[in-house]
Amino acid sequence: MPDIDTLMQTVGRAARDASRYMAAATTARKNAALTELARLVRDRRDAIREANAADLTAARAAGLKESFVDRLAVTDAVIETMALGCEQIALLPDPIGEIKDMHPQASGIVVGKMRVPLGVLGIIYEARPNVTIDAAALAIKSGNAAILRGGSEAANTNACLGELVALALESADLPAKAIQVAPTVDRAFVGAMIVATDYIDVIIPRGGKSLIARLQNDARVPMIHHLDGICHTYVDAECDLDMAVSVSDNAKTQRTSPCNAMETLLVHAAVADVFLPRIGAVFAAKNVEMRADERALTILTASGLTCVPATEEDWETEYNAPIISIAVVDSLDAAIEHINRHGSGHTDAIITTNRPASDRFLREVDSGSVMVNCSTRLADGFVYGLGAEIGISTGKLHARGPVGLEGLTSLKYVVLGHGEGRH
Amino acid sequence: MPDIDTLMQTVGRAARDASRYMAAATTARKNAALTELARLVRDRRDAIREANAADLTAARAAGLKESFVDRLAVTDAVIETMALGCEQIALLPDPIGEIKDMHPQASGIVVGKMRVPLGVLGIIYEARPNVTIDAAALAIKSGNAAILRGGSEAANTNACLGELVALALESADLPAKAIQVAPTVDRAFVGAMIVATDYIDVIIPRGGKSLIARLQNDARVPMIHHLDGICHTYVDAECDLDMAVSVSDNAKTQRTSPCNAMETLLVHAAVADVFLPRIGAVFAAKNVEMRADERALTILTASGLTCVPATEEDWETEYNAPIISIAVVDSLDAAIEHINRHGSGHTDAIITTNRPASDRFLREVDSGSVMVNCSTRLADGFVYGLGAEIGISTGKLHARGPVGLEGLTSLKYVVLGHGEGRH
Numbered sequence: 076m077p078d079i080d081t082l083m084q085t086v087g088r089a090a091r092d093a094s095r096y097m098a099a100a101t102t103a104r105k106n107a108a109l110t111e112l113a114r115l116v117r118d119r120r121d122a123i124r125e126a127n128a129a130d131l132t133a134a135r136a137a138g139l140k141e142s143f144v145d146r147l148a149v150t151d152a153v154i155e156t157m158a159l160g161c162e163q164i165a166l167l168p169d170p171i172g173e174i175k176d177m178h179p180q181a182s183g184i185v186v187g188k189m190r191v192p193l194g195v196l197g198i199i200y201e202a203r204p205n206v207t208i209d210a211a212a213l214a215i216k217s218g219n220a221a222i223l224r225g226g227s228e229a230a231n232t233n234a235c236l237g238e239l240v241a242l243a244l245e246s247a248d249l250p251a252k253a254i255q256v257a258p259t260v261d262r263a264f265v266g267a268m269i270v271a272t273d274y275i276d277v278i279i280p281r282g283g284k285s286l287i288a289r290l291q292n293d294a295r296v297p298m299i300h301h302l303d304g305i306c307h308t309y310v311d312a313e314c315d316l317d318m319a320v321s322v323s324d325n326a327k328t329q330r331t332s333p334c335n336a337m338e339t340l341l342v343h344a345a346v347a348d349v350f351l352p353r354i355g356a357v358f359a360a361k362n363v364e365m366r367a368d369e370r371a372l373t374i375l376t377a378s379g380l381t382c383v384p385a386t387e388e389d390w391e392t393e394y395n396a397p398i399i400s401i402a403v404v405d406s407l408d409a410a411i412e413h414i415n416r417h418g419s420g421h422t423d424a425i426i427t428t429n430r431p432a433s434d435r436f437l438r439e440v441d442s443g444s445v446m447v448n449c450s451t452r453l454a455d456g457f458v459y460g461l462g463a464e465i466g467i468s469t470g471k472l473h474a475r476g477p478v479g480l481e482g483l484t485s486l487k488y489v490v491l492g493h494g495e496g497r498h
Numbered sequence: 499m500p501d502i503d504t505l506m507q508t509v510g511r512a513a514r515d516a517s518r519y520m521a522a523a524t525t526a527r528k529n530a531a532l533t534e535l536a537r538l539v540r541d542r543r544d545a546i547r548e549a550n551a552a553d554l555t556a557a558r559a560a561g562l563k564e565s566f567v568d569r570l571a572v573t574d575a576v577i578e579t580m581a582l583g584c585e586q587i588a589l590l591p592d593p594i595g596e597i598k599d600m601h602p603q604a605s606g607i608v609v610g611k612m613r614v615p616l617g618v619l620g621i622i623y624e625a626r627p628n629v630t631i632d633a634a635a636l637a638i639k640s641g642n643a644a645i646l647r648g649g650s651e652a653a654n655t656n657a658c659l660g661e662l663v664a665l666a667l668e669s670a671d672l673p674a675k676a677i678q679v680a681p682t683v684d685r686a687f688v689g690a691m692i693v694a695t696d697y698i699d700v701i702i703p704r705g706g707k708s709l710i711a712r713l714q715n716d717a718r719v720p721m722i723h724h725l726d727g728i729c730h731t732y733v734d735a736e737c738d739l740d741m742a743v744s745v746s747d748n749a750k751t752q753r754t755s756p757c758n759a760m761e762t763l764l765v766h767a768a769v770a771d772v773f774l775p776r777i778g779a780v781f782a783a784k785n786v787e788m789r790a791d792e793r794a795l796t797i798l799t800a801s802g803l804t805c806v807p808a809t810e811e812d813w814e815t816e817y818n819a820p821i822i823s824i825a826v827v828d829s830l831d832a833a834i835e836h837i838n839r840h841g842s843g844h845t846d847a848i849i850t851t852n853r854p855a856s857d858r859f860l861r862e863v864d865s866g867s868v869m870v871n872c873s874t875r876l877a878d879g880f881v882y883g884l885g886a887e888i889g890i891s892t893g894k895l896h897a898r899g900p901v902g903l904e905g906l907t908s909l910k911y912v913v914l915g916h917g918e919g920r921h
Contacts, residue, residue: 095838099862172861184872186882189860193894247805273713276894291695297720297895318917325919415518426914433547437612437912438595439522449607451914458920459911460601471616471699472720473896476911488882488899489860490847494741494874495747497881 079259083267086222086255088197093250093466096221098192105215105249109165112215112243113158116208119239120154125236134228146202147229156210160463164212167462170480171218174489177192183495188486194276196483197268197296198465199224201282204232209277209429211240211254213465217483222275224268227260233383270296270398274412279478281466284393299478302469303393303419304334306451309436311408311427312345318448319350319426325450326424331363332395334467335422335454339390339400341410347371347403352378364398370403390417407432413441418442420469422454422476443469443476502682506690509645509678510697513618516673517643523706525592527670528638531837532588535638535666536581539631542662543577547790547885549658550627557651566860569625580631583886587635590885593642593903606918611909614844615641617699618905620691620719621888622647624705627655633702634663634677636888640906643676645698647691651685652685653734665798685881692717705887722901726816726891727757729874731832733857734850737910747780748873749847753810754786755818757890758845758877762768762813762823770794770826776800786820793826808901813840830855834862843892845877866892 097105115394116123118432127149134144141160177187197217197469202205207223214221225233237256245251257264269278269438278298280290303454308326322414326337351374358365365382366389367375375382382401389400390413405412414423424446425436433447454477456464461479468474474482500508520528520879550572558762591611600610619642623629630646648656659916660679668674680687692701693714701721703713731749733742749760765773774797781788791800794888795854798805805824812823813836821838827833837846847869848859858868867877877900878888884902891897897905 095862095864099858171668180881180883182876182881184881191861191864194864198720217582231508290716295715297893299895308882315917320920322917323817329920401739412653419891433521438614439518441518441521441614442910444913445612445910448917449914450919452604452920453607453913453915453918454911455920458603458605458607459913460603470720471908472722473908485894485896485898487865488867488877490867490869490872490882492870492875492876493873494738494744494745495876496745496751497875497878 079261079263080269082264083271083274084260084422086258086269087195089252089273090220090222090255093253094194096250097215097220098171098252100218100249105169105218106165106250108243108247108249109161109212110213111246112208112212112240113161115239115243116154116158116161120151123149123154123232123235126231130229131232135157142361143202146260147204149266153205157205160209160214164216164463167216167480169216170484174215177489178311183493185491186490189489190233190484191487194219195274195419196221197224197271197275197278198222199265199268199278199280199282199286199290201286202229203362204229204236206281207233207236207256208240210465213463213480214254217480219483222255222268223259224257224265230260266293269296272296279465298470299466299468299474299482300470301334304336304421304488305339305391305393305417305419306337306421307334307339307341307414307418307423308337308451309341309414309423309425310343310346310350310426311407311432313429313432313465314346314351314426316353316434317344320353320357322424322448322450323354323427326357326452326456327363327399328361328397329450329452331397333452334393334395335451336395337451338392338394338401339417341402341403341404341413342371343410344370344403344405347374351375351401352380354381355380358399362418363399366398366458368402371401393419407435411436414440414442420471422446422451424449424451443467501737502686502690503717505681505687506694506697509681509772510618511695512675513643513678513853514646514697515675515793517615517617519673520593520638520676521625521641523672524529527672528592528641530639531666531670531672532584532635533667535631535635535663536584536773537663538666539577539584539916540583542575545906546572546577546655546658547589549654553652562651566625568912570627572627572836575627580628583632584635585775585857587639587886590639592639592901594802600912602750606846606916608914610628611844612912613907614910615907617642618648618697619644620694620698620701621645622688622691622703622705622709622713624709625652627652627659629704630656630659630679631663636886636903636906637677640669640903642906645678645680645691647680650685653683656843664680672801674892689716692719695719702888709747721893722889722891722905723893724890727759727844728814728816728840728842729758729760729761730762730837730872731760732764732837732846732848733766733769733773734830734848734852734855735766736852736855737769737849738751739769739773743776744848745847745871745873746777749875750786751784751820751824752875754820756875757816757818758874759818759872760804760822762840764825764827764836765794766833767793767826767828770797774798774824775803778803781819781822784820786822789821789823791825794824798824816842831860834859837863844890845869845874847872847874858909866890
């Protein structure tokens, strides 16, 4: 086996070369590859399941937790979802090549922008092998090449899926090396990817916070990344209280583990006495642990509900669990201040009937998604109509919030002249 | 003097706090600050020149080159240009708060995007003190806070200009700390800025390649940066040869030092015999040194022109000088391949009358600006109609090519609901 740097160079050069072809590929060809990939995923399910069985056996032998093994498993349902995903992405409009905003300038030239792929994506992810197909499909449609580095525990499954992607690309006369599964499970390859500025244009990590934080510290390649999901719902003084209860309930309890689930509920003092006992009863009935500031604690306890005092740490904790922190605030300003100070720039919502309040909340809360009168759980590429999602960005450059095909592209300037020079 | 980390924290916190106010500031207030800044720059010219004189004296005493001292000098003309710049930026449309692409989704929510500031800009630059005012004006208009770290040789001038910016902000009821000149000339402050991920959202370095390369290696904060300007002009087989001569001449000789000047001329073999002697005579008359590949050398020499053989290094060299590398290529493909391999993603032009050729060039050349039938010297924010320019990006994420006000903003998702939740 060649050393890691040599491997990275080999894979990187092949990706860079392939990326030129992908950038110029016609929509028809990219869609043909996606449709063929869907067919292959369904057609070769036995091979996929066989490779996956080897991974599952090794994972169980290594004593990995059953929840981890669950994520690793490629069931018939997962296979069908992967295939459907490819077909859906084939149906999306091709973002590449769009030319817009062409305006004539004083010098006589006409200047506008063209949407182009980023080049080579480096996608680093953990257990779920379906990401291999999802990420490959998004990269193909957006005209990018990609290097996919999945979890080592899924190595057999990912290698098998990678072969199907290569077959699908070849069947459409696209370069097989456009999508490469990392050729080694050595962790050092991740380290090599995130500094490979010559070969990789953007790193997109998908995984837990510890993975992301580590990568962020060491990466030289720009990243589109997702850190915390500390999402807030702020119940304003003027609002529909029934809506406030149902939306807060949904944001917290519809599912508690996703990053867009609410972690902190802020309530305006003017409605706290009425609203908190109602939502508190809902949470209590659903076994949601409540951690409250002093005023919220007093109100909740007075109405016979059990809750504990929140600590400073609670305001900056992503529980991903049936736990919620609750605070009473005296004003919209205080709510915005709390969110901008303690939040993670993910998704935050206001429940209000007051237009000036919602306008200020939308403008001043500095998050990827800002919402009025709906559940933070709706922050999602599919729900937003993007058709697909590579992840949710909590960064502020390039792409914020759910990242779809467009987030895998950028705009270059197109200039049309008639012999003009600078004078 | 507190240590560097403490200084960075103090400056960073103040910037972060001020950035909230700047993000919410009205257009009228931001414009009032800019107009007042223009007035102050003109009104306090004596104080500015006095501070500048101290810097100039120190620079000469330190034995710095006269070309460097020239860049440091704030003449009356520089003062007027700074003031005019503020007034022009005040006249530009405010990019912040624009809401677009609001579309209803299946769930009932309406989803679109709002343009918002990036937050806190960290701008690192070298000799020219006018950047202090230019960068401050762009940051104010785009609703950002900024930390400005100019060259240590301009410390007195920059401090004086920073005071005027603070006065202008205060006069418009905006936070004086929104724009801060770095409180120390210690180089370690630059090192602190580029890792201050809590306080700075983007680093924008303006300076030579060695500065940028060093920052790129150490930065943890994302950067909008400019590396090389290895710009190409490709003269296609089918083209207006008079135009090819005048555009190539302009691209190389109108000024040779800017980053958008042409460094490499590629000529299709079908027109090389006719075109090269013509452009060669122009370059020879203007004392441009020609470094040619074998075929170009043969043609140029045969027509009595002096040129030297190009080495491999020439294809990847930004001369910023009256030197040009010249190669003959056999096809459009070879030209695109040469540019994508050796270029720097800055600005590249094709001279052609053939529509399929220009279409392919525009799509397949992977640069911030791709041009048809005009001079690469036109790659500039003002020429493109952006009204102002913080720099030119050769990166592929967020912003490519000339970066104006819009490059200092990003888009967040705005979601309007009526009580919707996830099901």
